[in-house]
Amino acid sequence: MLRMSGIVKSYGPTRVLEDVDLAVEAGEVMALMGENGAGKSTLVKILAGIEPADGGTISIDGATVSIRSPGHAQAAGIGYVAQELSIVESLSVAENVFLGDETLGFFRSAASLARRAKPYLERVGLDHIDPLSLAEEHSVAERQLVEIARLLSRKARIAILDEPTAALSETEIVRVKAAVRALAAEGCAIIYVTHRMPEVFDLTQKVTVLRNGKSFPAVETAGLSIGDLIEAMLGRQLGQMFPPRASHAGEEILRLDACRASGLKAPVSLSLRRGEILALAGQVGSGAGAVLRMLAGVTPIQSGSVTLEGSAYAPSGIAGSIARKVLYCSDDRKRDGIFAVRSVPENLSAPALSAVSRFGLLSPALEGEHVTRIARQFGLGERFLGRLAGNLSGGNQQKVALGKWIGLDPKILLVEEPTRGVDVGARSEIYNNLRKLADEGLSIIFASSDTQEVLGLADRIASFFHGELVRICNADDVTAESLTRDVTRASEAA
């Protein structure tokens, strides 16, 4: 029914998609899989008219179509649930369901929208919420379900869902799956992007894997094992990607005793040693990131105690944690990790302005020295130093976001999703850099939803699910499957 062939797309100098093919039949659910940054979202955005393709053709029912805006896509019967929420918070739930839908006619009343929205909301399990209430009053999960309801309301012939379950818990996932099945039963062709293995096997008939911007021919899900799939997604690089683990780890530097913070449903106890890399593994909303935010002083420690190098640690705000040399890098570098419109050197010296200035005056010499040291340490080439941070590739941006902290001689580095949206090459550089820093005595805690990254980089792994710490083990004792099971509770779902 839908056939995309030879799709090419670049963002500036970086080629994200090269020659990608994808075909879906009516009534079929096609899983689109691939690493972070493989280009899945880009591909479906092209189909949804959000981004223009640089080349390639799209045909529906054999006829070539040109999709230049979300309006075109809608007209072509394509419904889309974005990876980032596309819910307007200041509008009501019902209006969000019908947002961008022009088929309802020119006049619309809140009450009639609510009435019409009700059945769709019920189908995604949101029968308990008032369609007239504002979207902002609802949780991220509920908003995600509203998007699914929107998709259902569109009566699309082709439905795209980009990680629809990323923010959802199991019960909610069940509802989404039911909705998707119903859609497929009605003859809709569905592209389903996900990282969650159980969903793939449970829901989809075929899998198309994207790797490095290239597509592989679709395979039947039925004849596939998790191992095959992971191998298809990662290719052969897994082995070389991660540096060897350190054999030694120093004394204990940080200790959490029964700590609670927003985003955690149960108290967490952990410890960290000098030179150790600890992974907090979990899906979005698992609470892994919440632990980091608490340690960074972004959210307060609600109960329990934290000890840093033997003394109590309770940072008030981010400045407090910086003062104790506990430094935090969030999972959204565009939002708060980099200064996109400023140059790379200015980004790198931003947290260390006092160190590179004398009597309130910036010292070009000190700053230059500072910047080159970080650049060397993080493998940022000379040629990048003259650029604006926003113009770098995702990987280099991430190096900037991380590297800016190195100048402060951190004791503990807290990193949320260290390589989200980072390409494979830069990824392995970042892993190597983090490992090198750890070998030099820095302790690192990172939160990640990327199983391979957790397995490859960490010395020890704490897995989180749904706001609770599931288990802490040495990395050697964990396999991809056991970890996936821990962070998705696949055993429960299956």
Add this chain to the structure above:
Amino acid sequence: MTSQDASQRAKFTIPKTAYGLIAILVLLVVASVTTPGFARVDNIFVVIRAASLTGIVAIGMSYITISGNLFALSASALGALLAVLFALLTAAFGFAAGLFLTLGLAVLCGLAQSLAISLIGNPIITTLAFGTVFRGLAALFSGNSILRIESEAALWLGTARPLGIPTQSWAFIIAALLSWFVICHFKIGREIVLCGANPKAAVASGLRVGLVTAIACAALSIGVAIMAIMTVSQFSQAKADLFMGYDFDYIAAVLVGGIALRGGKGTPLQAALGAVLIALLQNFMLLHGLSAGVRMTIVGLLVIASISLFHILQGRGR
């Protein structure tokens, strides 16, 4: 959408100051070819003098814009209030005390506004409200009369021409260079730029966002105070209806200078050049005897043209 544009922006990083200079040069050449008497050195000084006071405030305003706080709508009203206060204080305590007390009060007014901005989160609304209050206070303190001062020092400040250049122009040039130096070479300047570039990242990097807003507001207030003090000194008097309706002139200078409204880019030097560019155009049109309406239309079109041009050159986004 925006992040895509960010990467396409890569190739264009010619410093914005250069555009302002190029525009001024082009205008100069056109003007001197078409207008006898325009290219004379003394006319250039005349233009700089005409740009000086607006320019000083525009320089102050550029701190607000660069720090990511868009713009303030209270500058003209604050100017009237400070003029009235300066006249009262000078009459009561003498020139030196008047000068320093006025600057001090200006900083206080700036800090009050910055506090409110931090609280309310919106500089435009805040300064809109403060503007009406400042204007009201100016009328209240002036008692609806012209406040006269008699001070030789003030008169000197208002009318002297050290080395043949008016004090106002000295102040303008010094303010422009100093501000440029502060923004480009001081630690606090870098903080201002970074906070404007991305306030969330600034917080996450441990920068002092509240302090930056306070400094930006104080810088604008000091610019306004200099304008007020200079004006009162030049004519030895103050009235509550001074500077009425000037606010958009300051903002226009900042925008014509090519400083991006969303902050984090540009230097005060650009605002100064913007003010000079507008004054140059005004002078050119004045000497050509264009009517007030035509002059205003052309200035408006210049604003539209220059902001569109800067906007396209630097890539889009707000």
Add this chain to the structure above:
Amino acid sequence: DSKGTVVVFVPSSTNPYIGQFQLGAKEKAAELGYDIKVIENNFNQSEQDSQVQQQLASGETVAGYIWWPFENAAGVGSLRALSQSGAPVIVSNQYPIKGTEAYWTAYAGANDFLSGKTAAEILLDACAKADAKCDKGAIIRFPAGVSAGDDRATGFEDAVKGKLDVVDVVPTAGFLEDEGYKVAAQIIPARKGELTWLYTQNDSLAGAAAQAARENGLTPGKDIFIVGGTCHGDSKHVKSGEIAGTAIQSGYWEGWMAMQALGKFVVQGKVVDGESYLEGTPDAPPSDADPLYKYNFLPNPAVANSQAAYDAAKLWGKTADELCNF
């Protein structure tokens, strides 16, 4: 014992001239035994229009209205509405528009044509006295669109026709020194050697122009003759001889005479057709018993440009200093 309330519509007293106007009106009202209510707008005719509506709607019986429009022509509607209330309406400050005579009882206030004419006379006189050749010159006028500026320029140009050559009329962006300086400091150097005189419509602008002239190496009163024609706050430049002379235009007396006109009408019950230039006697204000004319103009007595002349100048018992340096 009050004879009723007089309602005065004026622009904002943030402008000190208007403050003086209010003061004059208040003092005269007190003398005549009226209560007074001043309703200010912020130089905004539509605001004044609604204030007029509001006042009329209050149903208060008033002894009369004094109406100073901000934008004369734009306020005609308000004027009509006031006139329809039946109470006497005295227009002040802005010379009424031809054709509106039915809407107002009498005009009592300054005459901008006269002001321009007086300025012209002062200027011509100064040129003659100095035995200087005055020919080409420029008018620096009130902002474009301000009708008082049109009227003063017309009065001036009519009076100098055939005697002086007006090469340029440049509007400022305001009424105060800073704006006057901005314009003068640009056109004086550009037309150096050409301009022999400047008419600036008030002394604030004139003082600024004198300053600009001096900064360009021209001695006002010798190389260039500058006249404002109405004293406006600062007489320093007149006293020093830089400005060719001035005329007293007193906000205080304007308010005073507007109130007097109203009082006259209430007592005398009639208006004499025609114009009357109230006599600019030094010592006593004109008597309340004089007849009220349809047009009653505030005198603009000229004052020579010296300290002595300034000290000696008086209008209706108040010194030039009191009247000009408010």
Add this chain to the structure above:
Amino acid sequence: MTSETKSNLARLGLMIVVYLILAARIPSYYSQPGIAALLDSAVLAGIIAIGVGLTMIAGEMDLSVGSMAAFAGILSIQLFPYGMVPALLIVVLFCGLLGALQGYCIYKLNISSMVFTIGTLIALRGLTLVVSNEKTVLIPFENIAETDFLSAKFFVFSIPSATLLVLVLLVDFVSRRTLWGREIFAIGGGRGEARAAGVSIRRPIVVAFSISAALAGLAGSLLSFRTGSASPLGFEAVLLEAVTACLIGGIALAGGRGSILGVLIGLFTIRFLVSGIAALGAPFWMQSLATGALLIFVIIAEAAIGYVTRRRRMARALTA
């Protein structure tokens, strides 16, 4: 009760408090002609505030309305010989088109409208001076009676004030109950999100700016006809009053929130305050101070309430 209704009720309460305080001292506040005059006094800023409010809801702001109104005023008086209704229609249409063009440029350049409309604010004022030959233009006096019907009162309404109320209801309806209106809210509430959901960005921006300009044109035209004249310098203060009315009426500068009915409430809150203080014979600076104080009070109250609700919502999310 939705939070928006609550906030509008609170604003209504504030308006009534202001009204009552002043009505206690000013008899005309509760007489029929007095109320009619108050309604009339709100026409100019009111009609303009509707349009400005709409652009603010779209996450933009049209600063050029004052100049646009002056431009329209001059044009309509100059077109008076062709009849008042045709003149009005032509002018409103023309202004609407100018506004649409402005909106299209803002969309196409993807530029901040606050920046763009500062340019048009200056340029249109200059153009107005040019078109008017820098002079006030008048309807000939022999014809001035033809405009009387604009001042006539029916009960408490005049044609202009009835127009204001009808427009408020109409635009409120359009913004609440039509696709175009909801799009304006959607792009103001989240432009990227709305776009991803398939909402066109161009249409709401063009619609908001053309309505804003057309309404400014209508206000300038009506008011000029009512007074029989137009000045090229007129309507300069109306922008700040309109914006203040919008802010007090609960339109968020960030966009996406507020209602046109709220604007009406904000408008009357200011009108009651400013007219009342003037009617008491207080100098202008008291009006200025009072407006500033009111605005500061409202925005601080809003910030505080917003803080508390966010807190509560977060707490609820955590316990859930």
